[in-house]
Amino acid sequence: MPESTTAPRTPADPAASGDRAGGVPIRLIEVTKRFGASAETAVDNLTMTIPAGEIVVLLGPSGCGKTTTMRMINRLIEPTTGRIMIGDSDAKAQRPDELRRHIGYVIQQAGLFPHMTVAQNIAQVPMMLGWAKQRITERVDELLNLVGLDPAEYRTRYPRQLSGGQQQRVGVARALAADPQVLLMDEPFGALDPITRENLQDELLRLQRELSKTIVFVTHDVDEALKLGDRIAILDTGSTIVQYAPAEEILTNPANAYVEQFVGGESSMRLLKLTPVASITPENVVRARLEDSISDVRHRLTESAADRAIVLDELDRPLRWTGPAELATASGTIADLISADDDRLSTVVPADATLREAMEALLNCPEDIVPIVDGSRAYTGAVTLAAVQHHVSDLYERQKELRRQRLAAGKSPVSLAAEPEDEEEQAAPEEAVGAGEVA
Numbered sequence: 217m218p219e220s221t222t223a224p225r226t227p228a229d230p231a232a233s234g235d236r237a238g239g240v241p242i243r244l245i246e247v248t249k250r251f252g253a254s255a256e257t258a259v260d261n262l263t264m265t266i267p268a269g270e271i272v273v274l275l276g277p278s279g280c281g282k283t284t285t286m287r288m289i290n291r292l293i294e295p296t297t298g299r300i301m302i303g304d305s306d307a308k309a310q311r312p313d314e315l316r317r318h319i320g321y322v323i324q325q326a327g328l329f330p331h332m333t334v335a336q337n338i339a340q341v342p343m344m345l346g347w348a349k350q351r352i353t354e355r356v357d358e359l360l361n362l363v364g365l366d367p368a369e370y371r372t373r374y375p376r377q378l379s380g381g382q383q384q385r386v387g388v389a390r391a392l393a394a395d396p397q398v399l400l401m402d403e404p405f406g407a408l409d410p411i412t413r414e415n416l417q418d419e420l421l422r423l424q425r426e427l428s429k430t431i432v433f434v435t436h437d438v439d440e441a442l443k444l445g446d447r448i449a450i451l452d453t454g455s456t457i458v459q460y461a462p463a464e465e466i467l468t469n470p471a472n473a474y475v476e477q478f479v480g481g482e483s484s485m486r487l488l489k490l491t492p493v494a495s496i497t498p499e500n501v502v503r504a505r506l507e508d509s510i511s512d513v514r515h516r517l518t519e520s521a522a523d524r525a526i527v528l529d530e531l532d533r534p535l536r537w538t539g540p541a542e543l544a545t546a547s548g549t550i551a552d553l554i555s556a557d558d559d560r561l562s563t564v565v566p567a568d569a570t571l572r573e574a575m576e577a578l579l580n581c582p583e584d585i586v587p588i589v590d591g592s593r594a595y596t597g598a599v600t601l602a603a604v605q606h607h608v609s610d611l612y613e614r615q616k617e618l619r620r621q622r623l624a625a626g627k628s629p630v631s632l633a634a635e636p637e638d639e640e641e642q643a644a645p646e647e648a649v650g651a652g653e654v655a
């Protein structure tokens with residue numbers, strides 16, 4: 217039976233992001249970075265908005281400028297020209313070290329200080345901010361709990377006494393120490409094995425549901441990008457945005473062959489991985505109990521034009537399917553046909569599963585329908601192969617329609633900016649800010 221540990225992400229709903237309060241928007245306005253006297257631009261006139269409280273993933277080939285873009289936000293690298301706004305403030309308005317105390321930064325292999333304990337590592341920024349000792353101690357323990365490490369066991373350990381995944385958790389705790397509104401994560405899980413990586417991705421999504429930070433996340437891994445990103449910016453050389461859209465759009469309406477190449481040839485399967493089984497239209501199924509009379513179930517099947525009934529036990533757990541053919545000549549109650557001691561349906565799908573997991577279950581069961589169950593294994597609905605197919609084709613149709621509408625309005629057929637209504641404004645020339653120091 218497929219099991220899922222975390223609820224999948226629903227493809228981002230731009231309207232929903234307004235409800236999130238945790239972070240502030242970040243705007244990069246005509247930002248260019250040229251290193252030293254190089255004629256090449258590492259980042260070439262990039263304009264983009266990272267909406268408050270969202271995870272935006274920068275995805276692109278090696279050397280396209282992802283890290284440079286990210287490091288200009290916390291001024292580890294100074295833009296050559298252009299402006300970066302964090303909330304209402306120009307990043308230039310603050311001293312870089314001051315700015316960085318309010319922007320969490322997580323890098324590959326955590327970057328913890330080896331000679332400091334876990335607690336001392338996490339306490340770095342609060343100490344610089346002059347917090348009282350007691351407050352720091354409490355905050356360290358709170359953060360260790362938040363990232364799933366027992367403070368009593370881990371606070372006094374040194375980084376070398378931690379696994380790679382645990383170091384990364386401490387790295388995240390350290391970045392969150394002073395409760396920054398913005399978190400920059402540069403391939404934070406890149407060096408971890410696939411299982412630890414998936415666990416930490418799930419943890420990050422859980423944390424984000426609680427904290428709603430504005431997160432800029434750099435990765436090479438398309439599955440990671442699709443899973444984590446409320447929006448994904450697909451970048452080409454010079455951080456040129458080729459497409460900037462939720463995963464659903466990237467998969468069903470790729471801007472061009474370049475984006476298709478990134479996503480690979482399994483768009484529909486990837487889409488299934490992102491879509492919760494709960495999001496599809498429930499099958500028309502009659503619920504029957506052992507004590508129900510067969511004539512009543514037959515009547516309800518006819519009334520609702522359903523061709524299937526699921527027989528449930530006293531705790532609403534599925535026993536097996538029945539239908540008009542089996543019930544046609546029978547009389548008495550369902551219990552005369554089916555006993556709670558009979559073999560139960562062995563394949564069910566948890567309600568928090570993805571459509572990908574539902575497909576797996578459907579391909580491995582004798583029926584063409586599988587019950588969906590909650591945490592107590594009580595029946596909540598059912599899914600068929602046809603419904604999955606229908607759902608996926610609806611998603612493609614919806615994107616086709618959006619594309620048609622955008623073209624009709626004279627816009628780009630794919631999303632290029634976070635807030636489409638801002639596209640014109642963002643394209644307008646902004647006053648370029650003078651050259652910064654070369655990092």
Ligand SMILES: Nc1ncnc2c1ncn2[C@@H]1O[C@H](COP(=O)(O)OP(=O)(O)OP(=O)(O)O)[C@@H](O)[C@H]1O
Pocket residue numbers: 251258276277278279280281282283284285655
């Ligand atoms: N300090 C530097 N001095 C000179 N050139 C640099 C410097 N840092 C980066 N570059 C160049 O800028 C370009 C963008 O580099 P950047 O590290 O931002 O790319 P990236 O997309 O993050 O790559 P990767 O995925 O490999 O980490 C590259 O051509 C790189 O060689």
